[in-house]
Amino acid sequence: MxxxxxxxxxxxxxxGRVVKGVKFVDIRDAGNPVEVARRYDAEGADEITFLDITASSDDRETIVHVVxxxxxxxxxxxxxGGxxxxxxxxxxxxxxxxxxxxINTAAVFNPEFVREASESVGSQCIVVAIDAKKVSAEGETQRWEIFTHGGRKPTGLDAIEWAEKMVDYGAGEILLTSMDRDGTKIGFDLPLTRAISDAVSVPVIASGGVGNLDHLADGVIEGKADAVLAASIFHFAEYTIQEAKQHMADRGIEMRL
Amino acid sequence: MSTTIAVVDYGMGNLRSVSKALEHVAADDQKIIVSSDAAEIANAERVVFPGQGAARDCMKHLKDLQLEDVVLQAAHEKPFLGICMGMQVLMAHSEENQGVSCMNLYAGEVRAFADEKLQSQMQSLKIPHMGWNKVSHKQDHPLWHEIQEDSRFYFVHSYYVDPEDETLVAGTTEYGIEFVSAIARDNVFAAQFHPEKSAQDGLQLLKNFCCWNGQK
Structure with a gap:
């Protein structure tokens, strides 16, 4: 392939400012999303995702200018997203x-919005972001549910069924975040990633938990993800994107080098 | 002679990226316009025909805006670059939306990857075909200038062109099957991938187009 x-x-x-800190030595203003994006592009990023976490809707126009x-x-x-x-x-x-x-929370509260959006602008423009958390007990068959509000509010929706439904409604890609792993640096929830990737026909982006380069490769090899998303390991310049790609290629994954 | 490059705007997707990328590589005296005006397109020195979305909507918008003739005319006489859906609708017919008659500049069909998936063992093939894939050159063409064989370009599509005449094929790509990812004849070059989203190699292809005389 x-x-x-x-x-x-x-x-x-x-x-309008990058948060969580970005530590590139050769960047003049590490909070400037344009400079950071330019840097990632130069390092060979395959895509860039912006997550707008601006709380006030009055200030939402700023992300438009950033884009x-x-x-x-x-x-x-x-x-x-956001x-x-x-x-x-x-x-x-x-x-x-x-x-x-x-589209994340809005899809949970109004799934028809996903259908409306994909019919209007095409599925290829619509990513549905899914925040999932494990709800099965130890020893049980693994089960995950959709959570909203940064993983605080359960919805009762089964993650696999939800992903299938969103693809049915026109999602062109699934951005899957494990709320259990987000920020932990212990790696993706691989059984979750694999379950969703096996269930849907569209590409799946794995997110949440990346702490080292093997985690990225594991997401593809064991989790069967089509893409891997990470924030902090790149922001803090622990690894460059080039190093990450080379590492994944060394583990036998097809990469754009 | 006008040095305008017209990007045809027929309501199929966002053309900002295409025009910005062209501006990035065009010569100083070249002007990029995004236009749905037939006269402006007819007067341009070169035409870029992009597009994303569904085949039926694409053909409907072209007809509603009465742009089909001017686009075909451009494809007959000046440097012309089709991108993604702007490549697919150059064919005679598409399987999409239960079958759509297209512009019929070239004999051939636009086919679904989904059918290949059913017919092959490629059950894990994700559709759309989304991401960076290799393009193998099948013609020595000015638009491949300074672009290496098997360079990667960014794709996002669920259908691919299958021209009857194999000499049209300018590039191929593997995704479950080997499919046609670029075609070229005379003053026309068309690509399934998005050069405007394909980093350096994509910009190089657009740059090559900006200075192409429309001949091989």
């Missing part, structure tokens, strides 16, 4: 230069 697996650095953007500026000079696919609730939000992001939008 010649299609390469993808590495997607994710930038959390609050009010515009990045799209003017970075010529790889860009995805924007606060996408209406068709108007979707169109505004695409017009600003995003190639895909990630």
């Amino acid at each position: 010649a299609l390469a697996k993808r590495i997607i650095p994710c930038l959390d953007v609050d009010n 515009e500026e990045v799209a003017n000079e970075v010529f790889i696919p860009l995805t924007v 606060g996408i609730r209406t068709l108007d939000d979707v169109r505004r992001m695409l017009n600003a230069g995003a190639d895909k939008v990630a």
Whole structure:
């Protein structure tokens, strides 16, 4: 298979600034998403995802300008997530230069929105972000449910069934985050990743828990993910994207080097 | 002679990336316009015909905006670059949306990967074909200038072109099957991948287009 697996650095953007700290020695302003995106592009990122965590809806316009500026000079696919609730939000992001939008909470509260958006702009632009948490007890068959509000609120929705439903509604890709692993640096929830990847016909991006380069490779080899997303290991310059890609290639994964 | 490059805007997807990427590589005296105006497109020196979405909508918008003739005309007489759906609708017919008649510049069919998936053992084949894949050159063409054999470009699509005339094929890619990822004849070059999203090699291809005289 010649299609390469993808590495997607994710930038959390609050009010137009990258948060969670970025520590590149040669970057003038590490909080500037345009500079950070440019750096990731130069390192060979296959795509870039922006997650807008701006709390106030009044300040949401700032992410539009960020996307515009990045799209003017970075010529790889860009995805924007966070606060996408209406068709108007979707169109505004695409017009600003995003190639895909990630819909998360809005899909849980109104699944029809996913159908409406994919019919309007095409499935290839619609990523459904799924935040899942393990709910089965030790020894039981593993089961995961969808959680909202940063993993605090259970919805009772089975993660695998939900992923299948979202693809049915027109999702062109699934961004799967394990809320159990997010921020832990102990690696992806591989059984979850594999279960979702096996269940759906569209590409799956694994997210949540990456602490080293083997975790990225495991996500593809054992989790069967089509792409891997990570934030902190790249932000803190623990590893460059080039190193990550080389490591994955060394483990036998098809990569764009 | 006008040095305008017209990006045809017929309501099929966001053209900002295409025009920004062209601006990035065009010569100083070349002007990029995004246009749905037939006269503007007819007067341009070169035409880029992009598009994403579904085949039926694509053909419907072209007809509603009365742009089909001017696009075909451009494909007959000036440097012309089709991208993604803008490549597919150059064929005679697409399997998408229960069958759609297309522009019929070239004989051939646009086929679904899903059928290949059913017919092959490639049960794990994800659709859309999304991501960076290798393109093997099948013609020595000016648009491949300074682009190495098997360079990777960014794809996102569920259908692929299957031209009747094999001499049209300018590039192929493997995804379960070997499919046609670029075609070229005379003043026309068309690609299934997105050069505007394919980093350096994509920009190089667009740069090659900007200075191409429309001949091999």
